[in-house]
Amino acid sequence: MAEMVRKSSVDEIVNHWILAGSCFLLMITGYAFLFHIDAISNVFGGYNSMKNVHNWGGVVFIISLLYSIRHYLIDALHYDADDVQWFKVAGGYLSHKVTVPPMGKYNPGQKLYYLAILGAGIAIALSGLAIWLLKDNAALLLISHLVHNVSFSIFVIAVPVHIYLGTFANPGTFQLMVSGTLSLESAKKRYPKWMKAAGKM
Amino acid sequence: MANETTNNRKALLVTPEACIGCRACQVACKSWNQLPGIKTTNQGTYQNPPDLASAALNIIRYSEVPSQENPVRWLFVSRRCMHCEDAGCMTVCPSGALYRTPEGAVAYDRDKCIGCKLCVTACPFDVPRYDADGKVTKCHLCVDRIGAAMQPACVKTCPTGALKFGDRNDLISTAKKDGFTTIYGEKDLSGLGTIYAFKDEPQLYGMKQNPSIPSSVVFWHTYLKPLSLFGLGGVVAAAAIHYLAIGPHKEKEEEKEV
Ligand code: HEM
Ligand code: HEM
Ligand code: SF4
Ligand code: SF4
Ligand code: SF4
Numbered sequence: 001m002a003e004m005v006r007k008s009s010v011d012e013i014v015n016h017w018i019l020a021g022s023c024f025l026l027m028i029t030g031y032a033f034l035f036h037i038d039a040i041s042n043v044f045g046g047y048n049s050m051k052n053v054h055n056w057g058g059v060v061f062i063i064s065l066l067y068s069i070r071h072y073l074i075d076a077l078h079y080d081a082d083d084v085q086w087f088k089v090a091g092g093y094l095s096h097k098v099t100v101p102p103m104g105k106y107n108p109g110q111k112l113y114y115l116a117i118l119g120a121g122i123a124i125a126l127s128g129l130a131i132w133l134l135k136d137n138a139a140l141l142l143i144s145h146l147v148h149n150v151s152f153s154i155f156v157i158a159v160p161v162h163i164y165l166g167t168f169a170n171p172g173t174f175q176l177m178v179s180g181t182l183s184l185e186s187a188k189k190r191y192p193k194w195m196k197a198a199g200k201m
Numbered sequence: 202m203a204n205e206t207t208n209n210r211k212a213l214l215v216t217p218e219a220c221i222g223c224r225a226c227q228v229a230c231k232s233w234n235q236l237p238g239i240k241t242t243n244q245g246t247y248q249n250p251p252d253l254a255s256a257a258l259n260i261i262r263y264s265e266v267p268s269q270e271n272p273v274r275w276l277f278v279s280r281r282c283m284h285c286e287d288a289g290c291m292t293v294c295p296s297g298a299l300y301r302t303p304e305g306a307v308a309y310d311r312d313k314c315i316g317c318k319l320c321v322t323a324c325p326f327d328v329p330r331y332d333a334d335g336k337v338t339k340c341h342l343c344v345d346r347i348g349a350a351m352q353p354a355c356v357k358t359c360p361t362g363a364l365k366f367g368d369r370n371d372l373i374s375t376a377k378k379d380g381f382t383t384i385y386g387e388k389d390l391s392g393l394g395t396i397y398a399f400k401d402e403p404q405l406y407g408m409k410q411n412p413s414i415p416s417s418v419v420f421w422h423t424y425l426k427p428l429s430l431f432g433l434g435g436v437v438a439a440a441a442i443h444y445l446a447i448g449p450h451k452e453k454e455e456e457k458e459v
Contacts, residue, residue: 034426036297047296051315094447135318142322145293146417149425157432164440169449 005187005200007105008180012071015064016177022061023159029054030152055132062125065118073118075104076111082193083108093169105194109165116158124151210305212369213284213342213353214376216398217406220277220363222247222261226355230259233343233354253280255332258340259355264407278406279355279364281340282307282328283386284394289323289414292422298337305369305394306342325390325412342366342394372396390414 008016029050032040044050082101086108092100106114127144134140167174172186188195195201230236236256241249248263259281267274284307291299291307298313299320316335321327329339343353347366351357356366365372369392373384376398385403386393389412397408404410 031429033295034429036295038297041296047298047313047315051296051317092450093443096447096451131317131319135316138318138322141319142415142417145319145322146421149421149429153425153428153432156429157436160433160436160440164436164443168440168444171449171451 003184004181005184005195006181007176007187007191009071010180012068013177013180015067015071018060019064019068022057022064023155025057026054026061027152027155027159029057034149034152055128058125058128058132062121065121065125069118072106072111072114075106076114076118079108079111083111102192103190103194104197105191113158113162116154120151120154120158123147124155127151210369210392210394211342211347211367212305212372212393213356213395214365214367214372214398215279215395216363216365216376216381217276217278218363218398218400219361220261220279221361222263222275222277223360224261225358225360226259226279226364227257227261229354229358230340231256233346234258253328253330253339255330255338257330258282258338262407266405276406277363278397278408281395282342283326283390283412284340284342285325285389286391286393287414288390289325289418290320290329292414293319293323293418295319302342302344302348304342304347306344306347307394308341308344309337309339311336323414323418325414326409340395369394369396 028040029044031037032044032050033047033054041047041050044053082103085101086103089095089098089100091107091109092098124147127147130137130140130144131148134144165173166177172182176182182190184195184200188201192201231238236258239250239254239256241251244251246263248261250257250260253260259279262278262280264276264278265274266276284305286305288299288301288307291301295317296313296315298311298315299307299309302308314336316331316337318329318331318335320337321329329337332338343351343355346353352366353364356364373387373396376384379398381398381400383399383401383403385397385399385408387396397403397406399406
């Protein structure tokens with residue numbers, strides 16, 4: 001069997017699915033609130049219990065999001081010249097003929113995605129907690145309602161892009177969130193700078 | 202962002218000039234809606250309770266506005282939900298608990314309300330209040346009476362005709378014929394369901410000038426809500442097109458890159 005490289009640790013994988021699961025739950029119940037979708041609220045036993053599911057799901061989400069900092073934040077804050085070049089060729093997504101510069105563990109698109117999720121996630125959690133727990137302050141409630149919904153717009157755009165790129169657009173990537181490993185061969189091709197730093201290349 | 206227009210819209214017409222401040226309407230409302238009394242303290246005014254409350258869906262506002270001819274002049278105005286056509290409360294409510302009745306009133310389903318208190322932040326008139334369970338309360342134009350072709354309790358009890366209930370257009374044209382130059386709420390927020398007939402400036406009676414829904418709520422309703430739908434749909438469509446037109450990254454091609 002070919003030598004395997006571990007890209008995602010077990011706790012990273014477990015946490016990713018807690019994050020993704022809670023995020024889906026919040027998006028679905030969030031849509032139900034936004035558009036008064038009785039078919040969804042009935043699944044949760046009405047709007048009152050759906051509110052509890054949403055609020056406590058939010059608590060799970062924010063804990064999981066804060067935990068993810070240890071996996072991604074340092075990488076997400078470092079960019080180099082190859083990253084700039086990556087944007088110039090749009091990561092090779094618009095044409096397979098361009099030359100994509102060598103990448104480290106994460107490409108800059110992933111790094112920015114992480115920062116967007118972290119930023120919007122903290123904003124949506126803080127505003128959500130305010131709507132939930134500080135509802136007697138009308139001015140705060142109004143601004144929190146706006147922040148909650150602006151961040152929601154970021155989520156509904158960023159998350160499906162992420163899912164597409166993590167599955168169909170990049171065959172083989174999905175297993176990084178299942179087993180967490182890939183063959184040394186592929187790792188050298190996809191993440192040459194990371195492999196060099198790890199002394200495998 | 203009109204929620205819904207009703208053809209035969211009913212309205213409640215308040216004629217403050219005819220009001221004698223007896224507050225029979227406050228009592229009738231409590232009685233019909235089985236609301237408890239509220240303990241209040243003397244605030245140096247006859248206005249009591251001082252503002253709307255979960256057990257006070259309508260109040261008479263007392264203002265002393267002396268004029269040249271009349272040094273002791275009291276103005277009485279019935280304050281309650283305005284049953285706006287563009288109702289900020291309905292727009293913002295995440296559970297759909299607030300709804301419009303066939304008569305055009307804004308009523309609510311107590312069981313659906315999740316007690317988030319967003320509705321009062323979106324109301325131009327600071328109307329909704331919350332009961333001991335945190336659920337919404339406000340004037341609902343006696344939804345259970347008008348639905349059975351009866352008059353609202355407050356109107357039924359009013360001894361002077363300062364409160365009238367009926368076809369909105371008829372009420373407005375009759376009031377105008379009777380010499381009331383200003384109908385407050387005729388056009389505001391696409392037309393209020395509680396309208397006021399004045400001969401003086403409405404501001405004299407403490408009526409709010411140019412009431413409007415908070416701009417953040419309007420922005421959210423007009424742009425953010427559609428964006429959250431079309432954004433998702435757009436990304437899914439773009440991903441499908443990308444997959445078919447350009448296709449996924451292939452290992453083979455990546456070999457060339459290294
Ligand atoms: C700590 C995290 C969160 C908390 C405490 C929270 C709390 C709330 C609260 C209190 C509401 C108002 C309705 C209700 O009382 O249930 C709400 C609405 C909503 N939430 Fe969250 N939420 C959180 C995270 C999220 C996330 C991550 C999303 C989506 C990605 C989301 C999407 C929505 C949407 C779309 C609405 C409806 C907005 C509206 O009607 O204005 N929430 N949330
Ligand atoms: C079915 C849905 C999802 C799939 C298939 C999926 C797939 C993946 C994969 C394969 C990775 C690893 C990428 C790599 O290591 O190169 C990843 C990373 C990540 N995922 Fe997801 N994911 C999903 C949902 C979500 C959701 C809902 C969120 C957040 C709200 C999320 C947040 C993240 C973050 C923050 C990372 C790490 C940083 C990055 O790769 O950009 N994922 N996901
Ligand atoms: S006055 Fe306030 S509570 Fe009444 S319908 Fe208008 S927005 Fe809603
Ligand atoms: S408090 Fe009740 S009626 Fe008011 S917006 Fe929230 S769910 Fe709707
Ligand atoms: S219409 Fe009914 S609920 Fe509204 S103030 Fe009059 S009595 Fe009270």
